[in-house]
Amino acid sequence: MAQRTAKQLPVRGAELGAGAPFHPRLGDLALDLAKGGRIGVVVALPSDSSASYQLRPPGGGEDWRANSDGTTLRPVPVPVTHATPMQRDVIYDHRAQQAALPMTVHYEDGGTCETLLILTPGQVEVYYAQLGKLIEARESAREHER
16 A cells, blocks of 8 residues: 555544554644643744743634653644545455455545445445446446437
8 A cells, every 4th residue: 555645644543542642843743642632833842952842722712732752742633635546446355244445545635545435245235336336327327318
């Protein structure tokens, strides 16, 4: 799969738990689990003079501090705008009883990533019928235009 090109990485979950700490850069958006999932812009990094990250709400407001180890910070997920099928063959795995359709996911910030849409045999049959109806509707609309 291709590497994600979105500027922010997706967050695994908003629960406080063991995981790799997130060390944001100046100007990054960060979700602070210690503040109930509050989102802020990193306006100061831990340094010799400051033992914590300083965050500010994106629209302005009162700053707050987060631990310098980054254990309570998580990246802010970039919203998905849409997904499109890729120009590649669909793969059917008989052993797993599933089909894999290569897709491109598009993000609000212009980034993309490649992934697979996994379908069960039942889902493949449902989409086969639905796509068949779409094709018929398109052909019918074309005939009416003539």
